[in-house]
Amino acid sequence: MSAPAIHARGVRVAYSGGEGEVLALDGIDLDVARGEFVCLLGPSGCGKSTFLNAVAGFVRPTAGSVFASGREALSPGPDRAMVFQEYALFPWMTVEENVAFGLATKGVPREAAGRVVSEWLEKLHLAGFGGRYPKDLSGGMRQRVAIARVLAIDPEILLLDEPFGALDALTRRNLQDELLRIWAGTGKTVLFVTHGIEESVYLADRVVVMTYRPGTVKEVVPVALPRPRDPSSPEFNAVARRVSELVMVEQARQEEDELREA
Amino acid sequence: MRRHLASLLRALAVPLAALLAWDLACRAGLFSPLILPSPGQVLRRLVAYGSPLIPYDPAQGSYLAWLASGELWADAAGSLYRVVLGFVLGAGLALPLGLLMGAKSVVYELLNPLLQVLRPIPPIAFIPLAILWFGLGNPPAFFLIALGAFFPVLVNTVTGVRNVDEIYLRAARNLGANEITVFRRVMLPGAMPYVLAGMRVGIGIAFIVVIVAEMTAVNHGLGYRILEAREYFWSDKIIAGMISIGLIGLAIDGLMGRVNARLLRWHRGIEG
DSSP states (O other): OOOOSEEEEEEEEEEEETTEEEEEEEEEEEEEOTTOEEEEEOOTTSSHHHHHHHHHTSSOOSEEEEEETTEEOOSOOTTEEEEOTTOOOOTTSOHHHHHHHHHHHHTOOHHHHHHHHHHHHHHTTOTTOTTOOGGGSOHHHHHHHHHHHHHHTOOSEEEEESTTTTSOHHHHHHHHHHHHHHHHHHOOEEEEEESOHHHHHHHOSEEEEEOSSSBOEEEEEEOOOOSSOOTTSHHHHHHHHHHHHHHHHHHHHHHHHHHHHO | OHHHHHHHHHHHHHHHHHHHHHHHHHHTTOSOTTTSOOHHHHHHHHHHHHSOSSOOOGGGSOHHHHHTTSHHHHHHHHHHHHHHHHHHHHHHHHHHHHHHHHHOHHHHHHHHHHHHHHTTSOGGGGHHHHHHHHOSSHHHHHHHHHHHHHHHHHHHHHHHHHTSOHHHHHHHHHTTOOHHHHIIIIIHHHHHHHHHHHHHHHHHHHHHHHHHHHHHTOSSHHHHHHHHHHHTTOHHHHHHHHHHHHHHHHHHHHHHHHHHHHHTTTSTTOOO
16 A cells, blocks of 8 residues: 555644634544545535645644645645635636646746646637636636646646535536546546535545534545446435435534524 | 717717807807907917927928927927826836735835825925925926825735735645745736726826926926916916816826726726
8 A cells, every 4th residue: 555645643723713712623634545536525614624725735733734645734735736616717817827827837848838738728628718818707617727727737636625616506517527537537636625415425435524613524434336426326325315414413513503603 | 870979979968068158158258358268269279389380491300390399299298208207207116115015014014104104295295395305397397296106006006916815825826836926927917907096096196296396396398388378368378288288188098098908808897
């Protein structure tokens, strides 16, 4: 067995908020193997995005450590590329320039970068849109550009923070299939944050269900179903029900909390 | 086509009516021509203001130079020269300083108090000091115009840099960008809509300041000319000069609008 792509031990993240300290994450232990597709699932406020940010190097754990590709994730690095829910495309750059951004920072010569860019635009069905600005694209197409942008720098680990949350159901399924196809083709490690039960079971090798405040790993549910998965099959629904039972308890706790605060 | 014509007519209706009322009032003898000359008289004066003073003489130089030898062109060129140079000085200082203040909070904390104290002082209030420091002529005008353009550009640039969405900075760092790249390719273009808005305001103020400066410190330019005309009770020339000032201001603002639209093609809801 080779070393895991992501190796987290005892990760604790505390924020000093208005009313003292808020414990976002506590005692997270998680290993993600190379080439594995893992979904982090939980209600909002369970710290799943915080954990993703810790892996990305945007957030430093208060205690514990996160190793990614064998090195401690102390700052952001192009080996762990992030796709944001809000796309985060640079609006002043064309599609092409956005996708080329990471290559330019790496110092890849313009011509070679151009080839990589058009290759990824092609793969994500964006050929012919290279000269457009993000404002002229639909949400689904923007997220395709964001995915092309991170794949262009060929990261070992893909981090996705509710990437399809803002899209309509049909576009979302389309992009999920696209992502699975790319994942199968490139063998990248994927850590995918979502609050969609069906989405997590549709995509992941393992679903990590998290508890609400502080965020801990409640249970890891393996999804041993062959792909492509059929969300209407009994096997799929059995797994989804199991995941649902786990996550709904946390959802209820979150709602209680919200009512108490209101 | 017909809709275009209709909206053009609507746009022209009120100005034409005002012009007509002005003309009728003058014809009816409501005002002394010394106080309010008729539109026709102003127009004649404007043409004379822009026309060469002496007949064309090939020995004196080219025909084009002769054509532009009227007082108006020299005045307008002088005013424009002062506006452009003063603006370039003021904006040229404000832009890097604003970027630095926006990006580095230490610089902001150090400089902001002094700038906040200086900012409410209208550039015009600096006229006596400017004359004392720089004498008469172009130098005090450059100083005052630069001062007028400086603050709007500075304030907008600082705001622009500080308002660049954190997520773009994260995305850039995540894609391996170092601080210089983040600054050059994310903060700078992200702040551009604010910077350009500040420049548009700044050049507008520069244009106000140049007229005032020419009325006090410079013996040349459009501002000087209309003040001079008052000494001779040439109200038609005063108004002709004002019209020239208005047209030049309109042209400058239109040009800035075009530049904005060109540079901000990527921006949502921008209009030319």
